[in-house]
Amino acid sequence: MPDFSRISEVPIDPKKGAIRREGISSILNPFDSHALEEALRLRETHGGRVTAITMGPPQARTMLRDALVMGADAAVLLSDPAFGGADTLATSLVLAEACRRLAPFDLVICGQETADSGTGHIAPSLAEWLALPQITFARKIEIRDKLLWAQRAIEDGYQEVEGAMPMVVSVTREINQPRPLRVRSVAEAMTKGITTWNLAGLGLEPKNLGLAGSPTQVPRLFPPQLRPEAQIFGGSAPEAVESLVTRLRELRAI
Amino acid sequence: MDFTLPEEQETYRRVARSFAESELAPSAAAVEERAEFPWENVRLLAEEGLFGMAVAPKYAGLGLGALNSAIVLEEICRCCCNTGAILQGTMVCAHLLEKYGSESVKQRYLVPVAQGKSVAAFAATEPQSGSDIMSHTTGAARDGEHYVINGRKAFIGNALEADFVVALARTQSPGSRPSFSWVAVDRNTEGLSVGRREKTLGVRALSVAEVSFKNVRTPVSNLVGAEGEGLAILSSGLHWGNIFLMIEVIGVAQAALEASMQYAKERRSLGVPIAQHQAIQFMISDMATELEMCRLLAHKAAWLHDQGLPFDRYATMLKIAAPDMAMRVTDKAIQIHGAAGYCQDFPVERYWRQARLYSIGEGTSEMHRQALARLLFREGG
Numbered sequence: 030m031p032d033f034s035r036i037s038e039v040p041i042d043p044k045k046g047a048i049r050r051e052g053i054s055s056i057l058n059p060f061d062s063h064a065l066e067e068a069l070r071l072r073e074t075h076g077g078r079v080t081a082i083t084m085g086p087p088q089a090r091t092m093l094r095d096a097l098v099m100g101a102d103a104a105v106l107l108s109d110p111a112f113g114g115a116d117t118l119a120t121s122l123v124l125a126e127a128c129r130r131l132a133p134f135d136l137v138i139c140g141q142e143t144a145d146s147g148t149g150h151i152a153p154s155l156a157e158w159l160a161l162p163q164i165t166f167a168r169k170i171e172i173r174d175k176l177l178w179a180q181r182a183i184e185d186g187y188q189e190v191e192g193a194m195p196m197v198v199s200v201t202r203e204i205n206q207p208r209p210l211r212v213r214s215v216a217e218a219m220t221k222g223i224t225t226w227n228l229a230g231l232g233l234e235p236k237n238l239g240l241a242g243s244p245t246q247v248p249r250l251f252p253p254q255l256r257p258e259a260q261i262f263g264g265s266a267p268e269a270v271e272s273l274v275t276r277l278r279e280l281r282a283i
Numbered sequence: 284m285d286f287t288l289p290e291e292q293e294t295y296r297r298v299a300r301s302f303a304e305s306e307l308a309p310s311a312a313a314v315e316e317r318a319e320f321p322w323e324n325v326r327l328l329a330e331e332g333l334f335g336m337a338v339a340p341k342y343a344g345l346g347l348g349a350l351n352s353a354i355v356l357e358e359i360c361r362c363c364c365n366t367g368a369i370l371q372g373t374m375v376c377a378h379l380l381e382k383y384g385s386e387s388v389k390q391r392y393l394v395p396v397a398q399g400k401s402v403a404a405f406a407a408t409e410p411q412s413g414s415d416i417m418s419h420t421t422g423a424a425r426d427g428e429h430y431v432i433n434g435r436k437a438f439i440g441n442a443l444e445a446d447f448v449v450a451l452a453r454t455q456s457p458g459s460r461p462s463f464s465w466v467a468v469d470r471n472t473e474g475l476s477v478g479r480r481e482k483t484l485g486v487r488a489l490s491v492a493e494v495s496f497k498n499v500r501t502p503v504s505n506l507v508g509a510e511g512e513g514l515a516i517l518s519s520g521l522h523w524g525n526i527f528l529m530i531e532v533i534g535v536a537q538a539a540l541e542a543s544m545q546y547a548k549e550r551r552s553l554g555v556p557i558a559q560h561q562a563i564q565f566m567i568s569d570m571a572t573e574l575e576m577c578r579l580l581a582h583k584a585a586w587l588h589d590q591g592l593p594f595d596r597y598a599t600m601l602k603i604a605a606p607d608m609a610m611r612v613t614d615k616a617i618q619i620h621g622a623a624g625y626c627q628d629f630p631v632e633r634y635w636r637q638a639r640l641y642s643i644g645e646g647t648s649e650m651h652r653q654a655l656a657r658l659l660f661r662e663g664g
Contacts, residue, residue, distance in 0.1 A: 094294050209305065210298040212355055213332045213345055219291050 329399020
């Protein structure tokens with residue numbers, strides 16, 4: 030995802046209704062760092078190979094290099110101007126095709142959502158495109174007798190589920206603490222190539238990709254207007270909450 | 284000519300920044316305030332293998348080379364100058380040991396340094412003479428298979444915590460021409476004592492103290508380089524060390540620039556952020572321009588070293604330019620912050636105090652100007 034921490038204004042492309050990403054470096058989506066960490070831990074326990082995949086502009090390569098520094102065995106960048114402006118459906122279509130080309134695999138592990146758009150759609154969409162079972166919001170996963178067992182977070186607690194692999198899993202931030210990037214790991218990471226696949230390489234139809242392939246249209250993207258005024262609701266906590274809810278209803282915020 | 288940092292260097296920069304921001308930055312102000320050796324930070328650097336980052340893998344180092352090491356060190360110093368200064372002092376010793384030490388010296392002293400198990404101090408300056416090396420009096424007299432060292436070294440960085448000292452001493456016979464040599468001396472050698480910690484203006488966690496030698500016996504096998512090669516080694520070692528010393532202050536200046544830009548975006552006057560005022564814009568522009576010029580010079584010197592090409596000229600230019608740049612940058616940083624910049628709640632006064640060291644340490648700017656002039660007249664401009 031774009032690294033907004035070092036710029037003062039988010040540049041928006043009014044035609045695409047999307048963030049203009051040229052010149053903005055990419056960082057690893059924080060949720061995906063947990064996904065990568067979990068993949069590395071599973072590899073340490075069960076063996077195997079970890080491939081980091083992302084769809085993004087060319088600068089997303091730096092994020093993939095960081096994934097290799099963390100310990101991924103390989104990295105794939107899916108990049109083409111035709112992919113730009115994609116919603117989660119068009120994005121997951123491209124990612125699914127990449128997964129097919131990397132098959133066979135046991136698991137596709139995703140972060141539960143991106144920190145910028147926060148839809149949480151990618152993992153379920155991937156599972157559907159790939160016709161694979163899915164477990165979302167996993168806060169703990171284990172491989173038990175060739176099945177994947179997971180404890181998934183739900184609103185009022187958690188549930189335990191298991192299923193046959195190959196499978197798509199999305200993980201929460203609770204699942205682990207990602208290992209830090211280490212200077213001593215850079216040299217080895219630099220020996221690993223980053224494969225780039227574009228539109229031609231994936232053999233997809235342009236009409237299903239990017240803005241053209243996105244049923245979700247963003248009519249307008251704008252930074253929130255800062256309102257200097259504030260309203261304080263006093264009284265006891267229940268009284269303040271009741272006043273707040275009333276006001277939010279007046280403002281049609283809820 | 285491609286001036287973009289290759290992916291490898293960008294990766295080192297990014298990874299080092301990630302480490303420094305998460306592990307060093309949060310405690311940087313406290314480290315300076317406490318004025319104590321930051322053992323926890325040193326442990327973190329050791330775990331990362333950074334004390335050996337410029338040392339060859341055969342001696343337990345990471346073998347990053349000068350350019351990659353400079354990039355990593357800048358990120359460390361951007362977040363915590365004290366930690367970077369401790370690292371640089373040890374790196375200079377490691378460089379001397381690797382380049383000039385015998386195999387036994389390397390195994391005994393260099394490997395533990397690279398492994399992060401040993402802190403080193405580099406001792407050249409004396410109380411009565413710093414730049415005037417010919418007036419140095421610390422001597423190492425040969426006694427069988429030992430040197431007996433007598434004298435005093437002053438303003439030695441890492442002095443209180445060093446496990447060993449690499450010291451410059453006169454090794455000439457009476458009546459013969461001046462001759463200097465470098466010798467490694469274990470900290471716990473009888474007769475070696477360390478004075479009180481100096482209360483310095485900045486970089487306060489770096490211990491600076493006098494090291495005294497009173498009939499200190501060290502094996503002849505602890506020579507670093509051949510006897511009598513001390514001045515040549517000093518010159519060579521200082522040029523290499525100066526790249527990294529100046530990278531420290533470049534890191535500090537970068538921090539000052541970033542702090543100033545952030546403050547300028549937040550502080551408002553006359554209804555707008557002060558970043559929109561021309562006076563502030565001019566200062567920020569000058570700071571960024573001068574900083575980048577010095578960084579490019581540092582990278583050039585480091586790159587030339589890595590290619591095995593002469594780099595002395597650029598290391599000397601860097602040693603002249605970077606301290607003055609950093610003083611201007613940190614001074615402007617305080618000015619941009621106004622009264623807040625004069626208060627310790629904001630980091631810029633710390634950067635200003637830290638920056639002041641660098642026109643003095645490892646050869647004053649004046650000495651380097653003299654040395655550069657000699658080089659230019661000898662080799663051409």
